[in-house]
Amino acid sequence: VAIIMDGNGRWARARGRPRTTGHLAGARTVRRTVEAAARLGVGALTLYAFSGDNWRRPSAEVEALMRIFRRYLAGEVSRCVENGIGLTVIGRRDRLPTVLVGAIEAAERETAGGRRMRLRIALDYSARDAILRAAGGASADGALTREGFAERLAAASHDEGSSPDVDLLIRTGGEKRLSDFLLWECAYAELHFTPRLWPDFSAGDLEDALRVFARRDRRFGGLSSAVAG
Numbered sequence: 001v002a003i004i005m006d007g008n009g010r011w012a013r014a015r016g017r018p019r020t021t022g023h024l025a026g027a028r029t030v031r032r033t034v035e036a037a038a039r040l041g042v043g044a045l046t047l048y049a050f051s052g053d054n055w056r057r058p059s060a061e062v063e064a065l066m067r068i069f070r071r072y073l074a075g076e077v078s079r080c081v082e083n084g085i086g087l088t089v090i091g092r093r094d095r096l097p098t099v100l101v102g103a104i105e106a107a108e109r110e111t112a113g114g115r116r117m118r119l120r121i122a123l124d125y126s127a128r129d130a131i132l133r134a135a136g137g138a139s140a141d142g143a144l145t146r147e148g149f150a151e152r153l154a155a156a157s158h159d160e161g162s163s164p165d166v167d168l169l170i171r172t173g174g175e176k177r178l179s180d181f182l183l184w185e186c187a188y189a190e191l192h193f194t195p196r197l198w199p200d201f202s203a204g205d206l207e208d209a210l211r212v213f214a215r216r217d218r219r220f221g222g223l224s225s226a227v228a229g
């Protein structure tokens with residue numbers, strides 16, 4: 001499952017509050033959602049927290065977000081360890097504040113034993129950049145398989161192993177677009193768009209999305225199992 005967590009700014013604005021208030025509320029939703037996902041048996045959860053294009057926002061908002069990410073990581077590690085959650089961060093690291101990179105590395109190290117659910121937070125992430133980095137030099141290896149490319153893609157985003165295919169992509173906040181998130185991995189993803197703003201997203205909303213997903217007929221280009229008999 002992957003989630004584009006959108007709508008923090010609009011949530012704050014509706015309350016006459018600064019956008020940062022929305023991001024703080026969004027961080028609380030992350031905590032809730034991670035616990036709900038683990039409880040519901042999700043194997044891997046990838047959350048889009050900051051895109052490569054979000055650097056275009058005013059520096060005060062970017063700085064506030066970086067502080068929130070650092071505090072979130074520092075505060076969540078013990079909870080992740082308790083719940084058997086292995087946390088990793090995907091995306092570029094060279095543009096992030098040094099203290100945040102330190103917090104990322106500590107969180108990854110301390111939660112490395114978590115096997116119940118894989119939690120990936122996408123920070124300064126751009127699918128196009130990851131694909132470009134993975135493709136750079138790939139031709140030197142001769143014929144590259146899809147599996148081989150997925151491994152390169154993971155490495156290009158600081159991830160381990162192979163970048164897993166997304167089964168269900170959820171986007172909150174009402175927009176129906178991917179905003180440069182997991183383009184390769186979403187080739188056959190089921191897409192679930194909800195108008196709910198991210199701070200209002202609940203465990204029940206996640207359950208609803210999973211229920212709808214369970215009813216989808218995934219054909220992968222073949223025939224429906226009902227037809228193929």
Ligand code: IPE
Nearest residue numbers: 005006007008009010049050
């Ligand atoms: C998502 O909420 C959080 C980030 C992109 C960091 P937004 O900040 O995009 O909220 P809206 O879309 O302006 O409501």
Ligand code: IPE
Nearest residue numbers: 004005006048049050051179
């Ligand atoms: C996508 O949301 C990025 C994250 C949720 C982190 P944006 O709010 O940045 O996307 P656009 O600008 O509406 O496409």
Ligand code: MG
Nearest residue numbers: 006007008173
């Ligand atoms: Mg947005």
